[in-house]
Amino acid sequence: MENTIEIRNLNFGFQPGKPILKNVNMNIPKGSIYGFLGANGAGKSTTMRLVMGLFNDPENSVKVFGETVSNIYPEGLHRIGSLIDYPAFYDHLSGYDNLKIVCTIRGLDESKIEEVLSLVGLSKAAKMKMRRYSLGMKQRLAIALALISNPELLVLDEPVNGLDPGGMVEIRELLIQLNQQHGVTIFISSHLLQEIDKMVTHLAVIADGEIKFQGSKEELKELYKFQKTKFFMNNAAEFIEFLNADYDAELKSTTEISVVTQSTEEVARINKILTEKGAGVYQISAGGGLEEWFMELTKQN
Incomplete structure (x- = not known):
C-alpha cells in the first residue's frame, strides 16, 4: 500500500539527552483517515510539526509524498492543508475577507472561498466580522483555511477543539466526506477518543514519545x-x-x-x-x- 507519510526511526528533542520523540516509526496510507492518539505532552504536536517542516529534521526521517521534508517544501504546501497552530486572523475583517487575503498571498483561486465556507457551515457568517465569531466558528474558519488549496493531504492537530457536540458531528461528517468522495488523506490528532473512533481507518498511539501501536483498526481489534x-x-x-x-x-x-x-x-x-x-x-x-x-x-x- 502506498503511504502518503512515512516516518522512519525518528528521534527528536530540543536539548541533548532529553528526547521528546524516541525511535518513532509510522506509515500513513494514502486515502486513509489516520488518528494520532496520546495524552498531552506525549509527542503528537511535535511529530506533526516535523511532518509540516516547522521543526528541522536533520536525519531526514520524515517523508511526505515520497520526498523528504527538506525537499518537498515550500512547493509541497500547495498539496497539503494543515491546522497545527491556530492561524492568525484579522478580527476587524470578515471570515470571507480573511480567506481572500490568504488566497492573494498564496496565489490561490478566490472562487474556492464560498465552497469551503459552505463545507464548514459558515456561509451565513461569511460577511460577519471575525470579532463576532464564537470560538467554534473560528475553529471552523481555521479548517476552511486548511481546505482552501484543495489539498491531497490534511494534517489536523485537535481540529474540533471549542466545538459543541453538533459542531463535532458536522466536522466529522465533513472529514469523512472529503476522504471518501475526494480521496483526501487525513492525519488527525485528538484527545476525544470516541469521536476519533467514529471516523478513522488507521491509528497510532503514542506515550512518552514512543509509539505503542500503529496500524489499522482491524489490527487493533485483533490485538x-x-x-x-x-x-x-x-x-x-x-x-x-x-x-x-x-x-x-x-x-x-x-x-x-x-x-x-x-x-x-x-x-x-x-x-x-x-x-x-x-x-x-x-x-x-x-x-x-x-x-x-x-x-x-x-x-x-
Missing part, C-alpha cells in the same frame, strides 16, 4: 480480541473468589466484577454460572473499544 466484560450484581465480593478459580477476574467495586472473556458464548456461560450461584446479575457490559484499548496501551508497566 485485543480477548476483552474484559463487566458483570454487575449485588454483593460482588461474594463471587470473585470462585470466578478466579477458572477465569481472569477482578473485583472493581462492591457491585462490579471484570472478567477477561474470549467470546459471546463464554459471556453467556459465566452469566449462567453466576445466576446459578445466586449472584443476581442485573447488567452485563461488553468491554473493549478504543478508550479501553488506549488505556491498556498507555498504562505504565
Whole structure:
C-alpha cells in the first residue's frame, strides 16, 4: 500500500539527552483517515510539526509524498492543508475577507472561498466580522483555511477543539466526506477518543514519545480480541473468589466484577454460572473499544 507519510526511526528533542520523540516509526496510507492518539505532552504536536517542516529534521526521517521534508517544501504546501497552530486572523475583517487575503498571498483561486465556507457551515457568517465569531466558528474558519488549496493531504492537530457536540458531528461528517468522495488523506490528532473512533481507518498511539501501536483498526481489534466484560450484581465480593478459580477476574467495586472473556458464548456461560450461584446479575457490559484499548496501551508497566 502506498503511504502518503512515512516516518522512519525518528528521534527528536530540543536539548541533548532529553528526547521528546524516541525511535518513532509510522506509515500513513494514502486515502486513509489516520488518528494520532496520546495524552498531552506525549509527542503528537511535535511529530506533526516535523511532518509540516516547522521543526528541522536533520536525519531526514520524515517523508511526505515520497520526498523528504527538506525537499518537498515550500512547493509541497500547495498539496497539503494543515491546522497545527491556530492561524492568525484579522478580527476587524470578515471570515470571507480573511480567506481572500490568504488566497492573494498564496496565489490561490478566490472562487474556492464560498465552497469551503459552505463545507464548514459558515456561509451565513461569511460577511460577519471575525470579532463576532464564537470560538467554534473560528475553529471552523481555521479548517476552511486548511481546505482552501484543495489539498491531497490534511494534517489536523485537535481540529474540533471549542466545538459543541453538533459542531463535532458536522466536522466529522465533513472529514469523512472529503476522504471518501475526494480521496483526501487525513492525519488527525485528538484527545476525544470516541469521536476519533467514529471516523478513522488507521491509528497510532503514542506515550512518552514512543509509539505503542500503529496500524489499522482491524489490527487493533485483533490485538485485543480477548476483552474484559463487566458483570454487575449485588454483593460482588461474594463471587470473585470462585470466578478466579477458572477465569481472569477482578473485583472493581462492591457491585462490579471484570472478567477477561474470549467470546459471546463464554459471556453467556459465566452469566449462567453466576445466576446459578445466586449472584443476581442485573447488567452485563461488553468491554473493549478504543478508550479501553488506549488505556491498556498507555498504562505504565
